[in-house]
Amino acid sequence: MTTVKRTHEITLIPGDGIGPEVSGATVEILEAAGAATGVAFEWHRFAAGAEAFKQTGEYIPKALYDSIEEDRVALKGPVTTPIGGGFSSINVTLRQKFELFANFRPVKNLPGLKTRYPGLDIIIVRENMEDLYAGLEHVVVPGVVQALKIITEKGSTRIAKFAFDYARKHGRKKVHAIHKANIMKLSDGLFLSCCRKVHEGFSEINYHEHIVDNTCMQLVMNPYQYDILLTENLYGDILSDLCSAFVGGLGLVPGANLGTECAIFEAVHGSAPDIAGKGLANPTALLQSAVLMLHHLNEGETAERVQAAIEQVYAEGKTLTKDVGGTSGTRAFTDSVLAALQSPTATAV
Ligand code: NAI
Numbered sequence: 001m002t003t004v005k006r007t008h009e010i011t012l013i014p015g016d017g018i019g020p021e022v023s024g025a026t027v028e029i030l031e032a033a034g035a036a037t038g039v040a041f042e043w044h045r046f047a048a049g050a051e052a053f054k055q056t057g058e059y060i061p062k063a064l065y066d067s068i069e070e071d072r073v074a075l076k077g078p079v080t081t082p083i084g085g086g087f088s089s090i091n092v093t094l095r096q097k098f099e100l101f102a103n104f105r106p107v108k109n110l111p112g113l114k115t116r117y118p119g120l121d122i123i124i125v126r127e128n129m130e131d132l133y134a135g136l137e138h139v140v141v142p143g144v145v146q147a148l149k150i151i152t153e154k155g156s157t158r159i160a161k162f163a164f165d166y167a168r169k170h171g172r173k174k175v176h177a178i179h180k181a182n183i184m185k186l187s188d189g190l191f192l193s194c195c196r197k198v199h200e201g202f203s204e205i206n207y208h209e210h211i212v213d214n215t216c217m218q219l220v221m222n223p224y225q226y227d228i229l230l231t232e233n234l235y236g237d238i239l240s241d242l243c244s245a246f247v248g249g250l251g252l253v254p255g256a257n258l259g260t261e262c263a264i265f266e267a268v269h270g271s272a273p274d275i276a277g278k279g280l281a282n283p284t285a286l287l288q289s290a291v292l293m294l295h296h297l298n299e300g301e302t303a304e305r306v307q308a309a310i311e312q313v314y315a316e317g318k319t320l321t322k323d324v325g326g327t328s329g330t331r332a333f334t335d336s337v338l339a340a341l342q343s344p345t346a347t348a349v
Helices: 019-037 050-056 062-071 090-097 153-169 187-199 212-221 233-246 284-296 300-316 330-342
Strands: 006-013 039-045 073-076 102-108 121-127 137-141 144-147 174-179 206-211 228-231 256-258 263-266
Touching (some): 006 019, 006 062, 019 039, 019 284, 121 233, 153 174, 153 187, 174 187, 174 233, 187 206, 206 212, 212 233, 256 284, 284 300
Parallel strands (some): 073 263
Antiparallel strands (some): 102 121, 102 256, 256 263
8 A cells, every 4th residue: 555645635425315325436446546546535424405404404514514615625426306395406505605606517438338429528518506596486476487597797707718718728629609599688698798708718719609409409410519518507407418328328427516716526417216225326427526526636646547447347348337238236336446446457547
């Protein structure tokens, strides 16, 4: 074992449903990878949502807020949100509280997996705080409900700047702003005008605008035409699940919620109640979110080791979970990634 060179304090929200299964696997793999590179983790664990309410009487305990504020980095499993009533989404509340304005979701194929679109590499950059997710709804008169779609110049400019900055830094060639400004002329119109203005400072990057319904068709017909999708909150949420299907499903696609002070890393998927507690969940999406977290912490070597081990297991294809066509469960998949960390093949990092 290598001597510990650095320790990172990280707030860990295991979540519910499949959350404890995928976060347990992720923590195990991170600790093994860190042991080889001299990186240690101190996990500050907290429940959130219904489980936290049972324990503390709060859906997001104050101690959890304090921990994220102090650690500035959190790894989060999915948390169930009641449908059509009950408490507000924990995810949305945390994004609002810590001003995590950018939701970054890379959609990329893993080696060995047979998908309809091999070699796909799209990034979804989703505005994370505004739009219909502001949760401003009220009954106008019985039988009529109004939900407010909030789009601001500040929010739209900030997310557009994030997308173009990312494109410039990482050599990406194209940004498509996704909208419905033909119908929502003022709100989506404002979003587009902000994107156009920001693009003026990034003339080397190709900029296009696509209407969201057409985008869905275009994505299914030929997703390769896209590079970065720059979207408002709701369109980004829907397009993320659609795009995840191109590379093997929700069990794979990671995400980062980024602000100027804090960052919360979580998968695109939810708590998957249909398979929770059965040992079937695929931890890859949260694990790849943890890889994004390691890069954010400037732990590139550990990040690359974990990514290489994941890719090795997919390339071998012997212990994949059912959602991606395998026959194994969470435990066997996790054990294979742990083994790949110990004995990487020649092609792995
Ligand atoms: P979901 O993402 O939980 O599940 C959709 C389908 O994908 C299910 O068939 C599920 O089994 C499968 N799936 C998802 N993740 C998987 C994994 N890691 N391995 C294998 N299969 C996987 O979406 P659903 O059912 O719409 O939502 C369930 C709950 O999760 C809801 O309460 C929702 O509000 C919440 N949710 C929470 C999120 C978060 O905490 N970030 C994000 C999205 C939804």
